[in-house]
Amino acid sequence: MDFGYTEEEEKFREKLSQFLDKELTEEIARQNWEDLGVGAEAREFSRKLAAYGFLGMSWPKEYGGHGFPPTYDFILLDELGKRWGAHVPLDVGYTMVGPTILRRGGEALKKEFLPRIINGEIEFCLGYTEPNAGSDLASMKMRAVDAGDHFVINGQKTFNTECHYSEYHWLAARTDADPDIPKYKGVSLFVVDMDSPGITIRPLWTMSGERTNEVYYEDVKVPKSRMVGEKNKGFYYMMEALGSERNQVFVPGRLVPILEDLIKYVKETEVDGKPLSNDPLIRDKLAQAAIELEVAGVLADHSRWLESNELPMPYQPEITKVFTSELDQRLVNTGMEILGLYSQLTEDSKWAPLRGRISWYFLHSFMTTIGAGTSEVGRSVIAQRGLSLPRAY
């Protein structure tokens, strides 16, 4: 066993750290962390990341990548996370769409999209969830009808974040509506230009201030060349990508700055002339958070290692996801308890501690165990794939 990084990997981390310390501003990190959208600065930052060679480390050389193992991409995510950067700025393209196009897309799609993703030029938004297809995603109804050289798509998606600033919709739609086949066998994936006629986007504002969207399709024409891989295989493609997506989206290192802020706060804040850090209850809670962060770290390391070595990972990324997302909530609740009365203050209040980040994160944390699959679905997946327990539905 070996839990360390190679000399080359550490050199990459060092180089990257220097770059990020200089280029990753608070504003960019914040747009990214709080899903506020990707502004001009973040786009510029994304292009710089690419120009300095930090994007596409694990992608094949023929499409503009560097041909290294995924470990390098994980190092990038960890280093961003430590600096309040939740993910690479244009992350849907980079962590979800790109890998699936690589695996399943035809040569034309690869040539058209991969280099632009690696160069940090374009972003995609996920088009999976529908009003009646959440946890039971395969029951989606958005319909794509074959019309010769193109498909005509009608229907509604919801909770499609990032659609209002992305160039492309990574859309799952039904291409076979035969009621006698299993629902997951009739779904295909498409790359749709967001400015196609017939697409309407309506904002949905979340309780923590992020924007997500409802997206309506009315007779939207999508060329056949924009279908990904084979017809009716879309759901398989979505599922096979899930493990890798979880590995890249649920990054324990992202919780490091929160814990560090809290540690600093309890050392600097005095009550009755004694620092809060002397309080045994607070010591115990912060230590527990730090312990859980260590555990999340090894769980993630294990899933990432499986991925980097192309080993099967039927349930391990799901464990990372469930554990890390629930740790998110426990950590922020610890933070709220430590801040006490002041925890209710928002950023713009004079007395708000830690720039209001904990109170914002508190609101945000309700999403972590819901987004990208609920903890309940996750636990069923773990039980069925990890322990071979029988399905009841």
Add this chain to the structure above:
Amino acid sequence: MDFHFTEEQKILQKTARDFLQSECPSSFVLEMEADEKGYTPDLWNKMAELGWMALIIPEEYEGVGGNLLDLVVMLEEMGRFCLPGPFFSTVLGCLGIMAAGTEEQLKNFLPKVGRGELIMSLALAEPGNRKYDPFLVAVEAGAKNNDFMINGTKLFVPDAHVADYLVCAARTSGRPGAREGITLFMVDSKTSGIRLTPMKTLAGDKQFEVDFQGVAVPGDHLLGPLNQGGVILEQVLQKGAVCKCAEMLGGAQKVLEMATGYAKEREQFGRPIGSFQAVQHHCSNMLMDIEGSRYITYKVAWMLEQGISCAKQVSAAKAWTSEAYKRVVGLGHQILGATGYIIEHDMPLYSRRAKIAELALGDAGFHREQVARELGL
């Protein structure tokens, strides 16, 4: 990174599992709980023949020359089968000798330990020490000519009744709680003035109150320098904690297997209970707890072996694994229902041992405080 076991470790794991499967059934474990000795020389000798006691002893002292990860692999299997007897306590003593022994001590003791001829234990905890704090040592060793005289009471000393030597931590200067001023002694258990009283525990393991009444220890039986035992204890207890984690991990894995096996077979309302989401989620919670325990244990063993400073991670591992095992046996009982509550069932073996292991070498609360200190709090 690499999460693979080496080929040798895979062989070790398989050998240990096959051997213990046939030699250490749960009926034997229960029998040993009632037995005064708590182990059989027959099994002990067979283990010695397999080279288990020599596993971590360097080759120059007639050992196998394995590392801490090898030991972790072995202890996981011992935890899986609830192996009774003084293996773990001997490891603790052996780690002490390996950490601080003089060349002569290494030569004298290690080959014998490796051959299974010498059983050891660690006498550390005392009345008034509720958390296994290694520095709360009040038992005194006074210098007398070239010898030392130990006086006082040690508690929770595992397998003291069969140990040939006790590594005893005694205070030679300073006050209880101070890291400095502790000295480790190799005490021959047959020295006059030592009195043992069994401490009956929930798991039926063998722990003792050891009273030292003017126990004379020759000056050349110090383990490490005078007054510097605290540093050695830290090293021994870090490795010991990881070893305890490995043992817990093996037990927890077995509980998960029992529970999921039962959930697949047991039918109610016309279907296996393992198809119900409430039961599935219990099982996945167990698996999550175990995977976390597994990789943090392996990681810390690796860090210690590499000589990377890891006091925080060691304590994180012990705190996490102690509580994880506790949760795992709780859920195991819940899934097994009334069946698992019966004394003949294997489940109580594990839930009783989970508690003992949780308390050994510092419980979760103790180790969280260590983590808090490492965080600079």
